[in-house]
Amino acid sequence: MNASRARSRLGAAVLLCSAALLSGCTGSGSGSGAKADATTTQAAVPAAANDLQDDYRKVIEDVLPSVVQIQAGNDLGSGVVYDGRGHVVTNAHVVGDGRTFRVTTANSEEELSARLVYSYPEQDLAVIKLDRSPDGLKAARFGDSAKVEVGQIVLAMGSPLGLSSSVTQGIVSATGRTVTESRSGGGTGATIGNMVQTSAAINPGNSGGALVNLDSEVIGIPTLAATDPGLGDSAAPGIGFAIPASMVRTIADQIIEDGRVTDSGRAALGITARTVVDAEYRAVGVDVVEVREDGAADRAGIRPDDIIVRLGDAEITTITSLTEALAAEKPGERTTVTYTRDGRERTVDVTLGEQ
Template identity: 30%
Template sequence: MGLFDDDFYSTRVRRRSRYWPRGSSRALGLRPGSTLRIALISSLTSSVLVAALFLLWGGGGRSPEPESMPAIAGGQSYVETSERIISASEKVRPAVVSIINLTTQALELQEAGDFEEGELPYNTSMGSGVIFKKQGDKAYIITNAHVIQDAGEIQAVLVGGERKKATIVGKDIITDLAVLEVGSDGINTVVELGHSDKLRVGEMVIAIGNPLGFGDSLTQGIVSSTKRIIPVSINQDGNYDWEQEVIQTDAAINQGNSGGALVDLNGKLVGINSMKVADRGVEGIGFAIPIDQAVPVLNALMEKGKVSRPYLGVYTMSLGYYLDGIEMNGLDDPDEEEGSEDTGEPREETDGEAFEPAEPVVPKGVTKGVIVLEAVGPSLDAGLKFNDIIIALDSTAIGSTLDLRKYLYHSKKIGDSLKVTYYRDGKKHTLDVKLTEKADAQE
């Protein structure tokens, strides 16, 4: 007899156990059918455990994707970015027009019957524009001033192909901006202005315009620089007489894109395409005028048809060009938008004979400044003369025509007094000039 009354701890062996093989279920004390139940329970337990581990380790109830889309900065997929480009272009394209400039020469050829109806003369120029305002029965278009240069007749071609005759509201060649006016019938889209100051290097942008006459053309790229400073030859005579702050982008900008829209992926206008570096071996460098800088100019053009700036009234050339032996074949006017032109004729005549002007007297050691080629208006009234060499305005040294123009436009206002330091016949002098607004007759 065992120490305990129950069979669990008993040393006795049941008589029936001898009939079952060792290791069988009956030998283990299991009844028939127990094995199947254990297998089912084990299978269910394993399934529950696997599901719990999947949820715990980030399954989150989401179905696994066979392939994940590559992402760009900010977590946006390429598919999402492509859709934003499409949406932005659909939003802006109806507000972008092609500009056809029938120059005076082109009109003469057309009137002479040298071209069939609908055929454009060979010297017709083309560009782009952006509808930025609609008021009553008029709509207003931004473009570049150089796009409408020497215009005889200007036409704006809408995205649907309709042509409208345009008139010039105003232009400013310093900033290369102009505003055109057309009838508003058929125009339902006006571009939304963005903020160029909020652009970031690397941000994707879209250029829309009329390159090479292919209207309603779209290219994309990134912002390479938000504030690139480049020198500009306003009169295209090879002499730099202004500096422009521009947006640099690698979006393809070709001939005809000038005046078109540079927009962000929200479909907002951030720049006006203006220039392209197209030298040999250079690609992917385009420039646009920042819209935040353009808006004050556009407002002035809408209000007065021009941008009023302080007027000194001197035709000059940089002293450095003279000292380097450069001929005076393109005279820069630092404060006349249209500049001046050397006709090759003598400046004065005496008794019917040509008079050759005297050379300026350049003091020893003076290498920077501007030579006065002609004084008119305020500078003439103050006493400046031909061959005077201006070396400073107020207390700011002036080394070139570019320096003179930048100081006038950035530091002075109409009505201000300006102290001019100059050399005449080798001797230093100073005088005061009261800056005025240029009269329309002086344009």
């Protein structure tokens, strides 16, 4: 059963409940008739719950065999079988600096050897390849990120805290999030746009696994959980993020075909820059240190020592805020850059390049 069918059956149960309540309020029908309605309603609710539970079981049966555990040195993470040739997609921060790995599939305790094909920390994605593909290796099916909607039920599959083949459940909480990873705790420091936010539990070891819809499609790669600075940077429960399937496919296909990323899809100005602070040590902009020849900034007339304060409608105060603003854009798009030069503020049109 697909997700829409599950929702429609739950909806039917709710409508039956509403009808029974309405009937009771109006006082229509005999006592025996009201009792029959109540019995029908009570039977419908467990039936709908059982249907949804069956959906969960089918999704797990379909997808979990495609989710693997990856051991990189002393660290554990997760990965998703990408094709029948033994390619596995995961996070760059899972593979770290490693070149060889031990991989355990969901249906076997045998450790398989694998090697790195390519790691792309800028998007926190990597592809490794099994030295030997075991019989029955099953590639996951990746969905269309454009069809992901807030409220969809999703399952997160991976090896949280080393507990292989674990599954958690939640919903899509938001789409289109731009998130910057912390470098502490092994993160790459990447700023990633268009991420899927989910309430499904994402814990250490889930990284690189699968966020799956009820059509048994991988819609994202769980990558990080939010932290709460007020609680000593401990994890904020129910706020996790996954790289969307469309970006995963774009990067993985290039790595498998070309051995590297040839078209990142990430917008860039073509500058080297640093954060500027004022006399009170508040971040107030981004100072251009170097301009790449014939890059987007160069073509727009931006020079070294210019201080960028706005990109489009986004206020720019730090390198991070500039990176996040660019993550929301695409190469080739036109926007404006506002900067100060010699104390005067200027605004120019810029056609964004590629990182």
